[in-house]
Amino acid sequence: MAVLPEVEKHYGRLKFFINGNWIDSASDQIYEDVNPATGEMIAEFPSATDSEIEEAIQTAQAAFEKWREVPLRDKARYLFDLRGKFEEHYDRLCRVLVQDHGRTIGEARGTLRRCIENIESACSALLLLTKGEYVTELARGLDQALYWEPRGVFLIITPNNIPMHAWSSFVPYAIASGCPVIVSPSKNDPVCLDAIFRVTAEVEGFPPGLMNLVYGGSNVNQKILSHPLVKGVGFIGSTPVGKELFALAGKLGKEASINGNGKNHVVIMPDCNVEAVVDGLLRGCYGMAGQRCLGTDNLLFGGKAYDEVKDKFIQASADMKLGYGLDEATQLGPLVSESGKQKVIDFIEAGLKEGAQIVNDGRGVKVEGGEKGFFLGPTILDNVNPDMHVARVEAFGPVANLMRVRDLDEALEWINTKDSYGHSACIFTPDGATARRFMKKADVGNIGINVPVPQPYAFFPLGSKNESALGVAKSRIDSMRLFLDQKTVTERW
Secondary structure (H helix, E strand, O other): OOEOOOOOOOOOEOOEEEOOEEEOOOOOOEEEEEOOOOOOEEEEEEOOOHHHHHHHHHHHHHHHHHHOOOOHHHHHHHHHHHHHHHHHOHHHHHHHHHHHHOOOHHHHHHHHHHHHHHHHHHHHHHHHOOOOEEEEEEEOOEEEEEEEEEOOEEEEEOOOOOHHHHHHHHHHHHHHHOOOEEEEOOOOOHHHHHHHHHHHOOOOOOOOOOEEEOOOOHHHHHHHHHOOOEEEEEEEOOHHHHHHHHHHHHHHOOEEEEEOOOOOEEEEOOOOOHHHHHHHHHHHHHHHHHOOOOOOOEEEEEOOHHHHHHHHHHHHHHOOOEOOOOEOOOOEOOOOOHHHHHHHHHHHHHHHHOOOEEEEOOOOOOOOOOOOOOOOOOEEEEOOOOOOHHHHOOOOOOEEEEEEEOOHHHHHHHHHHOOOOOOEEEEEOOOHHHHHHHHHHOOOOEEEEOOOOOOOOOOOOOOOOHHHEEEOOOOHHHHHHHHEEEEEEEEEO
């Protein structure tokens, strides 16, 4: 298979995008961005100064006053033009994502399709959720109307695992709602957001300041959120960081949509299709190198399913091809950072200390040409019980836990009581009654039936529960509720 070319070998020092212009920062605090497959630096980027933060916020506020007066059909047309720009630059964006994040080209293509779907969904939401409601003669001579109005400027924080997808889970909906944004990306893959903003800048019709890009991490994020003109934050990332942001937003009286960690389970029933399960588990456990909140952590085998699936899954895992994601043949790319890789290694070693048995060890994997990359091969821990640390905490890497359950009841008990997240759970079974019972009884926000990853389409919200989500909305189309205020008008004539 073909090895695709890198878009750029080095992207230079990244600039901020403020008020429709690319700005060289005055900051002397400079970070390095590294290609996780090669370990080579591909960009430098600054941390925003206080004056640059202020400029971004003030220009966003000015854009708010202009954008809210733009007719609805024009907003829809500009968003549709944005969709076209993503299609036009689709290949380039995919390759940038591989180079900056580390996922495979196939995974990158899937991500960009999700981004485009979110823009399409925002076009629809523009009409569906902003047209309002009207009741005549609610009482004698009394009419009542409900209108939706944009709140103002929002901070959007993107994580290191889904930088482009996270952007699309909030920003198109903010724009559709009438709200300007200041986007603050993870320090691990800022080139991804630079690439997106170069695409958005090509759309004619967006006022300057509608979308702004700054770098800097947590300190910059706190300063932006604390500013009186900023109305709230959309965040995808770790639960501990999300809780800090949620607490700050609450203290400041601002809105927050927080999407955090997950610890997801797949229940494998004895009547499952073995080949479909093995194929699904490879994608669920190792897709994006396990760095996604919807990925699979715990495999709960009921009865004979353990013996029928285990060996085939281990062999299929061991046969996966690791490498640079720009190689079309690569099935598993690197972790996004060296520190992220070390955390996963620590996770594995903690499981071994607890008594788990390693039956496929990815810690010593060698990748030709990727000696300095952050590679970790598929790793499988057996004899895991639900009270172990590794069964309750997200691995955030290509690690699968094998666990035996007596029956569906025990599986449901573990899912509902053994961790605090409530993100996702899946089941493999051809039996409709079993699947429906699982769907109703599993206390999670996203359910999969005969699929390994319950990925919601753009016009469905990410239905996370408990500590996996905090705040008023859960991204995608549900974000409209984050960005809009309700106004009720009572009329008598």
